[in-house]
Amino acid sequence: MSIVIHNVSKQFGQFQALQPTNLTISSGKLVALLGPSGSGKSTLLRVISGLETPDTGSIIIDDQDHTHLDVRQRNIGFVFQHYALFKHLTIRQNIAFGLEIQRHPREAIRKRVNDLLDLIQLAGLGDRYPAQLSGGQRQRVALARALAVEPRVLLLDEPFGALDAKVRKELRSWLRRLHDEVHVTSVFVTHDQEEAMEVADEIVIMNQGKIEQVGTAVEVYDRPATPFVMGFIGTVNVIPKTSPIAKQFSSIEHTQDIFVRPQDVEIFSNPEPKTISATVERIIPMGSEIQIELRLSDNTILISYVSHFKFTQLQLKTAQNVFICVHKSQVFTEEAGGGHQTLNLATSGSHF
Amino acid sequence: MMVRFPGLRFTSLSWPWVVTIGYLLVLLCLPILALLSQTFTLSPDEFWAIATAPIALAAYQVTFVTALGAALLNGIMGTIIAWVLVRYEFPGRKLVDAAIDLPFALPTAVAGLLLATLYSENGWIGQLFTPFGIKIAFTRLGVWVAMVFISLPFIVRTVQPVLQELEPEVEEAAWSLGASPGQTFWRIIFPPLFPSILTGMALGFSRAVGEYGSVVIVSSGIPFRDLIAPVLIFQRLEQYDYSGASVIGIVLLVIALLLLLTINRLQQWGQHYAD
Numbered sequence: 026m027s028i029v030i031h032n033v034s035k036q037f038g039q040f041q042a043l044q045p046t047n048l049t050i051s052s053g054k055l056v057a058l059l060g061p062s063g064s065g066k067s068t069l070l071r072v073i074s075g076l077e078t079p080d081t082g083s084i085i086i087d088d089q090d091h092t093h094l095d096v097r098q099r100n101i102g103f104v105f106q107h108y109a110l111f112k113h114l115t116i117r118q119n120i121a122f123g124l125e126i127q128r129h130p131r132e133a134i135r136k137r138v139n140d141l142l143d144l145i146q147l148a149g150l151g152d153r154y155p156a157q158l159s160g161g162q163r164q165r166v167a168l169a170r171a172l173a174v175e176p177r178v179l180l181l182d183e184p185f186g187a188l189d190a191k192v193r194k195e196l197r198s199w200l201r202r203l204h205d206e207v208h209v210t211s212v213f214v215t216h217d218q219e220e221a222m223e224v225a226d227e228i229v230i231m232n233q234g235k236i237e238q239v240g241t242a243v244e245v246y247d248r249p250a251t252p253f254v255m256g257f258i259g260t261v262n263v264i265p266k267t268s269p270i271a272k273q274f275s276s277i278e279h280t281q282d283i284f285v286r287p288q289d290v291e292i293f294s295n296p297e298p299k300t301i302s303a304t305v306e307r308i309i310p311m312g313s314e315i316q317i318e319l320r321l322s323d324n325t326i327l328i329s330y331v332s333h334f335k336f337t338q339l340q341l342k343t344a345q346n347v348f349i350c351v352h353k354s355q356v357f358t359e360e361a362g363g364g365h366q367t368l369n370l371a372t373s374g375s376h377f
Numbered sequence: 378m379m380v381r382f383p384g385l386r387f388t389s390l391s392w393p394w395v396v397t398i399g400y401l402l403v404l405l406c407l408p409i410l411a412l413l414s415q416t417f418t419l420s421p422d423e424f425w426a427i428a429t430a431p432i433a434l435a436a437y438q439v440t441f442v443t444a445l446g447a448a449l450l451n452g453i454m455g456t457i458i459a460w461v462l463v464r465y466e467f468p469g470r471k472l473v474d475a476a477i478d479l480p481f482a483l484p485t486a487v488a489g490l491l492l493a494t495l496y497s498e499n500g501w502i503g504q505l506f507t508p509f510g511i512k513i514a515f516t517r518l519g520v521w522v523a524m525v526f527i528s529l530p531f532i533v534r535t536v537q538p539v540l541q542e543l544e545p546e547v548e549e550a551a552w553s554l555g556a557s558p559g560q561t562f563w564r565i566i567f568p569p570l571f572p573s574i575l576t577g578m579a580l581g582f583s584r585a586v587g588e589y590g591s592v593v594i595v596s597s598g599i600p601f602r603d604l605i606a607p608v609l610i611f612q613r614l615e616q617y618d619y620s621g622a623s624v625i626g627i628v629l630l631v632i633a634l635l636l637l638l639t640i641n642r643l644q645q646w647g648q649h650y651a652d
Binding site: 074076095096097100101102103105107109110111112113122123126127154155156167170171173174 | 544546547549550551552553554555556557560564565568569650
């Protein structure tokens with residue numbers, strides 16, 4: 026069941042929550058709407074669900090115009106950040122609610138609820154009340170309740186946002202496996218890039234009510250379309266265009282900031298061809314890697330990630346003088362149309 | 378053998394305990410004992426005869442039926458008002474919210490005066506009903522209006538916090554599952570609200586049963602017509618019939634205790650799915 030969003034916009038009072046937006050979500054995909062708070066991702070999700078009416082544009086689900094259909098008639102499943110379970114009903118009654126509204130036969134409801142309880146691995150807890158479950162269990166119940174009516178589209182608004190880090194990790198890999206079984210077209214909202222990259226087939230990155238880029242995890246990381254995406258996905262060094270170091274990128278006249286990923290900054294203990302000198306400012310162990318903060322001669326700070334092996338080899342210490350080579354960097358030049366162009370400036374330190 | 382509760386020490390009487398027990402003794406137990414002692418001179422038969430005299434039975438009936446009517450009306454109106462206060466944004470909302478407590482704050486005699494003025498035959502509201510031959514002030518209807526007035530805040534203030542806890546997302550979840558507004562109300566919003574509505578009604582009811590100040594002004598105090606039990610007690614006292622007043626008092630006391638027990642049970646029942 027594909028979703029086509031055509032020229033949809035939404036304003037709340039003076040606040041333009043969503044600029045005119047176009048997006049196509051293909052059938053059976055699990056798509057993440059990723060962005061900081063206030064980027065319009067939740068608004069877009071609520072417009073798809075019918076909980077909000079767009080000011081302009083249309084929503085087409087499965088080739089049918091749904092723009093003016095009420096949320097009740099859209100046959101979507103919606104999962105809320107804070108579960109929104111019916112507190113006075115047992116888990117079983119919660120899951121059965123949608124089926125009872127649709128007047129399914131009693132026996133069929135019982136069977137479907139049992140199947141769903143198995144699916145969410147809470148088979149023994151059907152007669153408990155939501156308050157007796159943990160956060161992770163409650164969100165699984167909310168998912169089962171949404172899936173019970175066999176929705177054409179499953180929408181999840183920050184589904185793991187209220188859970189602690191460990192449960193969140195477990196639940197998101199569970200959601201991924203669940204989607205591989207159920208195959209319902211799903212859209213989930215998140216502000217956590219790691220979550221989006223792990224779970225989603227496709228990531229839609231939003232900022233200030235606009236879509237910045239649509240792509241797979243690899244695409245948005247390796248080929249970010251805008252400076253915002255580059256900065257939002259993963260860590261990035263920004264060398265301001267005014268910095269004297271920026272002038273050393275000699276081949277092109279620089280009118281834009283230069284973006285460098287930390288793993289593209291290599292550290293040497295001795296001068297090599299095309300390296301520049303730097304001072305080790307701070308050493309921060311990050312677990313699997315070590316983050317090195319380097320101060321360049323013009324006081325620009327660059328971050329580099331090195332492996333433990335490399336770290337031992339270089340015998341890095343704070344205030345030590347080292348030499349660095351930037352293997353890859355990017356600038357975004359604004360075109361006449363307002364779009365961005367990506368330029369790979371350097372490979373293997375050709376500019377130093 | 379000492380019974381020990383974790384966290385509680387009964388062995389050493391610390392001063393908060395002494396204060397609590399002493400205060401409750403003087404404030405609650407002593408008056409009840411005094412009330413009982415007033416009736417010691419009566420034999421059980423005499424006690425029963427006074428407690429069930431036709432005038433007393435009529436007074437109970439007026440009191441409880443009217444209070445129940447007031448609680449029922451406010452059960453509905455109070456819930457609607459609480460809903461509007463919680464869910465609607467409008468200018469002056471804070472003011473309206475504060476005004477709900479007016480019946481708490483207003484001296485009951487002032488309330489009686491206001492109501493008698495408004496609902497008398499020539500009063501602003503009373504004159505609207507006069508053409509239909511309906512008298513409000515100085516009838517049972519007037520008693521009911523007074524009880525409605527003084528019991529409203531109880532329902533609003535009991536339902537309000539429960540409504541505030543009810544997240545709007547829960548309704549959205551019900552809609553997304555295909556429920557109509559009616560189904561959403563009766564199956565999702567109303568059930569968790571119901572215990573608090575009942576509790577509020579019980580609180581309002583017991584307040585209405587005990588109301589004296591406004592009712593004595595807005596009613597005529599004529600037995601079998603609009604005489605309520607608390608006013609009957611006062612009339613007995615005026616006739617220096619202390620034991621007669623105490624018997625009615627004890628009946629009201631027992632009913633009040635039963636009501637408290639009911640309210641307590643209702644509140645527990647309201648929490649039965651909490652954890």
